[in-house]
Amino acid sequence: MGQVNPKFIGLSQFKVPYNYELAGQQFHLVMDCGKEVVVKFTDGEIVEYAQRGEPFVWDTYQCLKADETTYLVLVEPASGKGLLHYNLILDLEARLVTVVTMEEGYRPEYPRIIRTTPYFGAIKVPGRALPTKRHHLTDRMVGRHIVWHYNPGFAIEHIYHTATCVRADVSGTINRLRAELEERAASEDPAIREKAIADLEAFRRRREFYPFYEEESFHITINDHLNLFCFLEENMNMRDPAHHQGGGGILLLQDIERMIDMGVCFSAGEYYMCTAYGDENNIENELDTKESPYDWSKFEAMPSIYWDIPKDE
Numbered sequence: 365m366g367q368v369n370p371k372f373i374g375l376s377q378f379k380v381p382y383n384y385e386l387a388g389q390q391f392h393l394v395m396d397c398g399k400e401v402v403v404k405f406t407d408g409e410i411v412e413y414a415q416r417g418e419p420f421v422w423d424t425y426q427c428l429k430a431d432e433t434t435y436l437v438l439v440e441p442a443s444g445k446g447l448l449h450y451n452l453i454l455d456l457e458a459r460l461v462t463v464v465t466m467e468e469g470y471r472p473e474y475p476r477i478i479r480t481t482p483y484f485g486a487i488k489v490p491g492r493a494l495p496t497k498r499h500h501l502t503d504r505m506v507g508r509h510i511v512w513h514y515n516p517g518f519a520i521e522h523i524y525h526t527a528t529c530v531r532a533d534v535s536g537t538i539n540r541l542r543a544e545l546e547e548r549a550a551s552e553d554p555a556i557r558e559k560a561i562a563d564l565e566a567f568r569r570r571r572e573f574y575p576f577y578e579e580e581s582f583h584i585t586i587n588d589h590l591n592l593f594c595f596l597e598e599n600m601n602m603r604d605p606a607h608h609q610g611g612g613g614i615l616l617l618q619d620i621e622r623m624i625d626m627g628v629c630f631s632a633g634e635y636y637m638c639t640a641y642g643d644e645n646n647i648e649n650e651l652d653t654k655e656s657p658y659d660w661s662k663f664e665a666m667p668s669i670y671w672d673i674p675k676d677e
Contacts, residue, residue, distance in 0.1 A: 375614075375629050375638040377515035382637075383429040384408030386437070391454065393461050394494060395485035403452070411439060426637055428626045430590055430617040433457040438628050438637060449635055451615055451628060455499065455586055459487040462499045462584060462592060464615055466630055471665070476601050476611030476632045479665045480594055482584060499592070501673050502585040503527035505620075509645040512625065514638060523651050524583070528669040530595045531651045532577040542567060573603045575657055579613070582668040589621040598665045599658055618642075 386405040393401045404412040406422065414420040425439045437452040447468040454461055467479045484498045505524040513519045521533040545567075548560035581595035593616045600610030612631030619625065623642040628635060663669060 373636045375514035376636050379637055379639045383427045386427055392488040393485050394488050395483055397483055436617050459495050460499050461485045461487055474601055474607055477598050477665050478612050480596055481667055499584050499586050502583050503673050505583050510642045511645050512640040512642045514640045527673040530579055530581040533649055574600055580663050580666045580669045589619055591618045591620050593618050596666050598663055
């Protein structure tokens with residue numbers, strides 16, 4: 365078996381090239397929460413920003429371009445010491461912005477859980493009124509099944525069960541991994557055999573506390589073909605007796621016409637950008653109607669799951 369290319373991190377094998385078109389541009393963001401921020405993209409890697417009345421600070425950023433006028437920017441502020449990340453979705457055509465914050469360590473009893481919070485706003489242009497519309501939470505993806513391919517060895521079917529809940533069919537990947545482990549468990553090498561047996565036992569234990577994949581999520585309409593989707597594995601982490609699994613998630617700008625997505629995969633201490641391509645799957649899945657065994661009243665890391673979901677116009 366060949367070595368994994370070190371350029372590829374996790375799900376990043378198909379990642380599109382970084383985009384540098386924001387270099388030299390400046391934006392005045394007026395957020396609905398009351399904050400105003402000026403953001404200056406000094407070059408293709410450095411961004412400066414400040415709230416009204418405060419000095420500018422500078423950090424590094426990475427950027428992906430979703431369509432002709434929409435960008436996803438990932439910023440890790442040095443002041444956050446690796447525990448805070450900002451994600452900006454800049455929609456230059458509509459002059460709108462959505463900011464998604466990711467905060468590690470906010471809940472000491474579950475240190476791996478990363479709280480994700482979306483904030484909505486607009487881009488102010490001198491001499492023009494602020495746009496009245498906003499990006500907004502939506503239920504337009506409910507009922508759809510899309511198989512996303514992140515690399516030749518990993519694909520996952522997202523079942524958009526409700527506006528705030530995603531289920532995932534990972535049976536194909538799990539079955540393949542289980543078959544590989546069962547083959548290794550018959551190895552004549554004691555070390556390989558012991559490791560494979562331990563991994564098979566871990567598979568079995570996980571099914572006991574986490575029968576199937578179900579996590580909180582949100583969908584935000586950016587425009588007619590772009591959907592901002594995020595899920596967070598809070599359920600998995602809380603149900604793991606050791607709290608060693610889950611806690612992170614993924615934030616994706618999905619082009620639901622071209623069937624590609626791009627965004628940020630995040631877990632404790634690791635944030636990277638990724639891209640996938642998708643196939644629509646209209647075949648019914650048993651997870652569409654399966655009764656949930658989970659207690660959603662304990663979830664708190666994604667505030668948007670408690671907000672009203674407006675209908676798309």
